[in-house]
Amino acid sequence: MQTEKNASVSRTSVDAASGNPAVAGKHRKPHLVDRENRATVGEINVPNPKMQCRDVSVFYDYGEKEAIRKVSLDIGQNEVIAMIGPSGCGKSTFIRCLNRMNDTIDGCVVKGRITLDEINIYDKSIDVVPLRAQVGMVFQKPNPFPKSIYDNIAYGPKIHGLVQNKSETDDLVESSLKRAGLWNEVKDRLDQPGTSLSGGQQQRLCIARTIAVDPEVILMDEPCSALDPIATAIIEDLIDELRQEYSIAIVTHSMQQASRVSQRTAFFHLGDLIEVGPTEQIFLNPLHQLTHDYITGRFG
Amino acid sequence: MTPTHTLILLLLLCAVGYQVGKKRSFAVAKIRGGPRVLHSRPVYYGSLTALWCAVPALIVFSSWLMFESGIITHLVISQLPDHIQDLSADRLNLVMNDIRNLVNGNIVSKAAGPAIQSAADHYQQLQSISHASVAVLVLVMAIAGIMAAQYYIRPELRARNHVERMIRYLLIVCSTIAIFTTIGIVLSVLYESIRFFKIVPVFEFLFGLEWSPQMAIRSDQVGSSGAFGAIPVFMGTFLISVIALSVSVPVGLMSAIYLSEYANKRFRAVAKPLLEILAGIPTVVYGFFAALVVAPVIRNTGEFMGLDVSSESALAAGLVMGIMIIPFVSSLSDDVINAVPQSLRDGAYGLGSTQSETIRYVILPAALPGIVGGVLLAASRAIGETMIVVMAAGLSANLTLNPLETVTTVTVQIVTLLVGDQEFDSSKTLAAFALGLVLFIVTLILNVIALYVVRKYREQYE
Numbered sequence A: 001m002q003t004e005k006n007a008s009v010s011r012t013s014v015d016a017a018s019g020n021p022a023v024a025g026k027h028r029k030p031h032l033v034d035r036e037n038r039a040t041v042g043e044i045n046v047p048n049p050k051m052q053c054r055d056v057s058v059f060y061d062y063g064e065k066e067a068i069r070k071v072s073l074d075i076g077q078n079e080v081i082a083m084i085g086p087s088g089c090g091k092s093t094f095i096r097c098l099n100r101m102n103d104t105i106d107g108c109v110v111k112g113r114i115t116l117d118e119i120n121i122y123d124k125s126i127d128v129v130p131l132r133a134q135v136g137m138v139f140q141k142p143n144p145f146p147k148s149i150y151d152n153i154a155y156g157p158k159i160h161g162l163v164q165n166k167s168e169t170d171d172l173v174e175s176s177l178k179r180a181g182l183w184n185e186v187k188d189r190l191d192q193p194g195t196s197l198s199g200g201q202q203q204r205l206c207i208a209r210t211i212a213v214d215p216e217v218i219l220m221d222e223p224c225s226a227l228d229p230i231a232t233a234i235i236e237d238l239i240d241e242l243r244q245e246y247s248i249a250i251v252t253h254s255m256q257q258a259s260r261v262s263q264r265t266a267f268f269h270l271g272d273l274i275e276v277g278p279t280e281q282i283f284l285n286p287l288h289q290l291t292h293d294y295i296t297g298r299f300g
Numbered sequence B: 001m002t003p004t005h006t007l008i009l010l011l012l013l014c015a016v017g018y019q020v021g022k023k024r025s026f027a028v029a030k031i032r033g034g035p036r037v038l039h040s041r042p043v044y045y046g047s048l049t050a051l052w053c054a055v056p057a058l059i060v061f062s063s064w065l066m067f068e069s070g071i072i073t074h075l076v077i078s079q080l081p082d083h084i085q086d087l088s089a090d091r092l093n094l095v096m097n098d099i100r101n102l103v104n105g106n107i108v109s110k111a112a113g114p115a116i117q118s119a120a121d122h123y124q125q126l127q128s129i130s131h132a133s134v135a136v137l138v139l140v141m142a143i144a145g146i147m148a149a150q151y152y153i154r155p156e157l158r159a160r161n162h163v164e165r166m167i168r169y170l171l172i173v174c175s176t177i178a179i180f181t182t183i184g185i186v187l188s189v190l191y192e193s194i195r196f197f198k199i200v201p202v203f204e205f206l207f208g209l210e211w212s213p214q215m216a217i218r219s220d221q222v223g224s225s226g227a228f229g230a231i232p233v234f235m236g237t238f239l240i241s242v243i244a245l246s247v248s249v250p251v252g253l254m255s256a257i258y259l260s261e262y263a264n265k266r267f268r269a270v271a272k273p274l275l276e277i278l279a280g281i282p283t284v285v286y287g288f289f290a291a292l293v294v295a296p297v298i299r300n301t302g303e304f305m306g307l308d309v310s311s312e313s314a315l316a317a318g319l320v321m322g323i324m325i326i327p328f329v330s331s332l333s334d335d336v337i338n339a340v341p342q343s344l345r346d347g348a349y350g351l352g353s354t355q356s357e358t359i360r361y362v363i364l365p366a367a368l369p370g371i372v373g374g375v376l377l378a379a380s381r382a383i384g385e386t387m388i389v390v391m392a393a394g395l396s397a398n399l400t401l402n403p404l405e406t407v408t409t410v411t412v413q414i415v416t417l418l419v420g421d422q423e424f425d426s427s428k429t430l431a432a433f434a435l436g437l438v439l440f441i442v443t444l445i446l447n448v449i450a451l452y453v454v455r456k457y458r459e460q461y462e
Helices: A005-018 A091-098 A128-134 A149-159 A166-179 A199-212 A229-242 A255-261 A279-284 A289-295 B003-032 B042-079 B089-104 B114-152 B159-199 B202-207 B231-262 B265-280 B283-304 B314-339 B342-350 B355-384 B387-392 B410-418 B427-457
Strands: A049-060 A065-076 A080-084 A109-116 A135-138 A217-221 A247-251 A264-269 A272-278 B211-215 B225-228
Touching: A049 A091, A065 A080, A065 A091, A065 A247, A065 A264, A065 A272, A080 A091, A080 A255, A091 A109, A091 A135, A091 A217, A091 A247, A091 A264, A128 A135, A135 A199, A135 B342, A149 A166, A149 A199, A149 B355, A166 A199, A199 A217, A199 A229, A199 B342, A229 A247, A229 A255, A255 A279, A264 A279, A264 A289, A272 A279, A272 A289, A279 A289, B003 B042, B003 B114, B042 B089, B042 B114, B042 B159, B089 B114, B159 B202, B159 B427, B202 B427, B211 B231, B211 B410, B211 B427, B225 B427, B231 B265, B231 B314, B231 B355, B231 B410, B231 B427, B265 B314, B283 B314, B283 B387, B314 B355, B314 B387, B342 B355, B355 B410, B355 B427, B387 B410, B410 B427
Parallel strands: A080 A247, A080 A264, A135 A217, A217 A247
Antiparallel strands: A049 A065, A049 A109, A264 A272, B211 B225
16 A cells, blocks of 8 residues: 555664664764654664554544654564653554544544554454454543443453353453452452442453453553552553563553553654654663653653 | 502612612721721622611511401401301301402492491501501611611621521522422322312222213213222323333434434434424324324224224324424433443443444443433323323223223323313312322332432443
8 A cells, every 4th residue: 555665664764773872872972863853763663563554644624634644653562662742742643543443533534554463454354343352442541331340341252252151251351350460359349330449440440351352452542641659550560461462552641651661662743753762762862852852851 | 558669669778778888888998998808898798788678678578468468357357247247257258358359449249238338448448557557667677777787887797698698598498499389289189189088988099990080960860970990091191101102212212322323413413403393392283193193094004904993092192192202212312322421432442342332232331320311201201291192092091901992091181170160179170189199109109210220320420
């Protein structure tokens, strides 16, 4: 579909080479890319990617408003990639493209190419329902269904036919809750409504619900922004464990959180993907002036 | 000076008092260095003065008027000639009515004798004395109130607190009006029902299988046995309500789901108001639609299929009533479905649910309490609906569950029992109150069940 793939790859690799921290080292002050430069710097490619996005643009209001512009980015196997950036920069819009959640918004148009295991997920032949089971999503505000804790978990596997009978469902509910680290807290009250849990427990319930349908990629849209620090720490540990089995893309407003949980970080600004790179590099030696300004707190 | 004039003057005085109080507060504040020293804003001093002017005067005024008539009547009677005073209480009452009518210039029952005429003059004289004195008393009290307020207004006076306390009392009174009205209605219905149950035993009324409220006036009259078994009537209400609900609930709910989940904005903007127009059509119009269009269609269809359908059938009334209450179900359900947070839809889609799974397993359960509320509102409309049934379902109380037969409902029977010339203490008339009471209890029970369901399944969303 898109023939500009090579162009964008070569562009970014040039930028990456010029500002590679390995070359720049600690002795020389790194030369930062100018603020006006809107092209992505850093390495967008990873070896053996799980998902690949090339020149993804998103428009709202039937093409009136451009939310993100020509974003190209890979999401690797078993990695946590964090999306950071000031409010309204398009990071949430971007991850909502990855499981076509934007389809539910009237007037939203997505252009470009996004592949999952090298299959274009925006192809006409793709049904979004199984896609969203493959690419699960956890939202900003915990949103347990108005059902019991048990049914919250069992809902997904049931509709997808992953379980055949009661005992299989019981096992899956237990294992999902265990992997989300919630089992010990709720095992005696599985029949109580999911909304009766605390905020942090609700969010872990939502994570358990997502992993119960056995996705390959998990998208998290500011999963801790409504939680207190202790609940946040628990979820961050959980994300780190989940990395063993899933690819995770997480949007966060907290730069500390990005640096704690992610291996790679992507910095968005006003709809452009400004810089991508290993988390450590983004936070210690950013290549772009805007990234530098953002992580040092000049704006955002 | 009539009481109306007094009242208007009192209102004028209030307005004056408001202005005077406000001015006074500025004046007292000026001595101490500007309006800042006032405890409350100047309007509160004005309002407080107006209240002091109005409230005591109004209390005196209304209590005076309440007792005036009784006292005057008593005084007039004591002046009447002895032979009239010796009449029985009922007759005396009639005489007093004549006197009052004479005073007010209405038609009197017969030519007034000299005694009555002089009594009427006496009555009128007493009344004008009374009105004049109450006017003087009230106006003096109002002016005294203003003067007193003038005296008490000083910067430390907590005028706002006083005024707001009065407003709070007013709010309490308003909020209890509905409660007292309900209690009043219940008591009056209960009182008449008890009179009815003295004639017809409760058990016979509640469990009797025959309803034929025509009482025999003469003993040789035929077919007027006067049977008051309410079961057929309630069965009719039940049957028609069930038919109406089985039309309106599925149609209303599905249209709500379509409008809120599938329809695009433009269709919704047109369809929703149009649907709500259904609720604005007068029930009489529905009634003749049912009687003239639907009922013949049903009868012809029935004949075509070899069924015996009466020309006024429960089915016709129920169907049309169902259409009438569609907007209640759909509009309320649409609102509650829209109120289900988008985050729940996102959550369901994020797990790979299809749209219909999302609606069935997530949105409808979340919206259930509101939907139940809408359905119960529709049910109470169906139970209380009268006009359609009068016109389309008939008046004969058949004990049947066959929707093709003529039935009648509680409300229709209440109407037919109370229209026309009736003695108001015949068991036929009183039966209407008993029906009303039972209907009230039934809807009350429905409401209690609804509240229970809503509370049990309600989920809290931020």
